[in-house]
Amino acid sequence: MPRVSVEAERKEQILSAACEVIAEIGFKSLRIADVAKRARTSTGTVHYYFDTKRDLMHAAFEWNFSRSVDRRRELLDAAEPPSVRLRRFIDSYLPSDDETITAWNVWAELWIEALHDPDLQELNEQVYGEWRRMVAAIVRDGQDAGEFREGDAVVFANALIGMVDGLSLQVLMGSRAMTVERMRAVCDQVLTQFLS
Amino acid sequence: MPRVSVEAERKEQILSAACEVIAEIGFKSLRIADVAKRARTSTGTVHYYFDTKRDLMHAAFEWNFSRSVDRRRELLDAAEPPSVRLRRFIDSYLPSDDETITAWNVWAELWIEALHDPDLQELNEQVYGEWRRMVAAIVRDGQDAGEFREGDAVVFANALIGMVDGLSLQVLMGSRAMTVERMRAVCDQVLTQFLS
């Protein structure tokens, strides 16, 4: 009886390492050897699981996204009022803890890669579709509950998501003018002022 | 009698070429030879003016920014009501024409580089400081004129800028769900709904 997926485990190990390395030194500087070392294995093994560097990177981007969604699923399904769920959801994306920061870094690297890579654009499209649907659903819930003001929920979701992306970038860049605290304040004010 | 600034002219030529190449194929893929060819010169000449690839890239990023500001200065100084100036200003950043799209692409590449480069972080800091001041100034003008609702102008500027950055990225990535038109609509609604 073979252990279920030694392969799957090893792949995860490599993908996790890849994301860490991307976040640390950037996609451009990443070498297969860096990932191998981080995953405590060899370049040969990395290539055993991923034919090319490109394959590895795409898999890493997808893995980064699916983990990000997994980590938030409970937040969305919670039995809280929409206003609270929205705040919690947005709050969970603030680049404050290491895990979230790493995920954001990887995500930012994906954006720039996607500018010249249709496959990654497609991944982005799906991911953002999902994100928009999630936010818009909460917004509609809130509007139905009379918590949020009226208006096109999708437009609102887009505005909110765009803002979070843009501000997160500034935080990631270590901006002194846009720290996590500032970002939290901006998000708070926007949610307070315009959603209630 | 040397012509005044053969040097300056040639540098511009190279920097312009560098930005075009960055926008087209990305920072990561850019080779000095590409820039040289685009500038109709040789790699030797590029290195004659810029010691290292890094120097060239930094100079290109700065050049990209200063051109971006130059192109908008008149918008800010126009004798229009603040609400119009703000709309025009935001509108000028929509990635619709080639020049603006190129500038955004370069800027996006800078972000990702800046994640691992303190010098570029500093450039980003200055640029965003300037941008925030410009937007916040219009917002305050509008508040003084009674056109905009009250509230912290800086927070508002940050929210607006963040949103524009985030949405632009999606547009640049060729998102079918976030085209320039959609982005324009989102910006319009946000400005209409919250500034009036």
Next chain:
Amino acid sequence: MPRVSVEAERKEQILSAACEVIAEIGFKSLRIADVAKRARTSTGTVHYYFDTKRDLMHAAFEWNFSRSVDRRRELLDAAEPPSVRLRRFIDSYLPSDDETITAWNVWAELWIEALHDPDLQELNEQVYGEWRRMVAAIVRDGQDAGEFREGDAVVFANALIGMVDGLSLQVLMGSRAMTVERMRAVCDQVLTQFLS
């Protein structure tokens, strides 16, 4: 089960090739590609074993020296009278056979590199220290045996070594006035006249 020191073998192969190339075309003209070709391998492989050209050169210089010493160890330990051992030792340094000529050429190149490289100066210092000790030891043996005239053995060793170095250079340069035969004659006369 990795063969014992594929690495060591391969390194030797490369170092040997490097010394040959240095001797043939000179340190200044040496290209990694030359060494690779001589070692019947690729530039990539050379760099796999030696990070930089400098590392390779330093290693080659050390290898050249240690081989030189190995080749002479038996001479020094021979059970001959000191006068014979000294003559044989000096004689073994005459640039007459290909192996010795190659070693001298490499050594000469090291001298010039060492003029501007403290690490190589240190190597030279150790090597000459060893050489001086060896010669001085024979000289003292000879003095104890009454074969050599009295006097400071170290001073004498230095004079002898200096002379051999200087004359060898002339021979290496293909001087018509200082051939190996002439050099041998000069050494003979000095040894005869002053050691007996």
Next chain:
Amino acid sequence: MPRVSVEAERKEQILSAACEVIAEIGFKSLRIADVAKRARTSTGTVHYYFDTKRDLMHAAFEWNFSRSVDRRRELLDAAEPPSVRLRRFIDSYLPSDDETITAWNVWAELWIEALHDPDLQELNEQVYGEWRRMVAAIVRDGQDAGEFREGDAVVFANALIGMVDGLSLQVLMGSRAMTVERMRAVCDQVLTQFLS
């Protein structure tokens, strides 16, 4: 009436600069631009006077030698006993003052170049011929005057010159075991012990 040889002056200036640069950073590292800067002129001008880098280097080597001879001519012609003239001559070659050290450095670089350059070998041949004749002449004078012991003067000259070359190299390399003082002591002892 044109000034006599602006050209000659400028050439000297460049050759002097070339020698200084060779001595400082070595033949291998020398760039035309370094020489130009040292001579307070431009690379274009250097090439105006010397077609190729090789031409410049050869000229510099010759210039270095002729200056070296000029500086010692009076020593040789002095009306002193041969033993004094020989000591003074040898002494003048000790790498103690900056000028002599520079000259030695250049000379050492020439040796290594000559290993792979017949033209420089020829220059070396002439120079050493001259040097040998000078030393041998003093030796013969000394023998005639009964100051020096009998023996082949040329062999003796060769031994002496070889020793000076070899020891100078060690001094130039900054050997802690062979400083100028040590070298002077060795030379003294050799001259004393064997010439008197």
Next chain:
DNA sequence: TATGAATGAGTCTTCATTCAT
């Protein structure tokens, strides 16, 4: 005469990828 901007051939070095073990 003198300059220095421009060139491009030449070389080190990097690194994804392969493959024998």
Next chain:
DNA sequence: CATGAATGAAGACTCATTCAT
């Protein structure tokens, strides 16, 4: 399954040399 030695294509950077002024 896993390894890591070996490869070679690719690219940044250097610098002697040229030439218009």
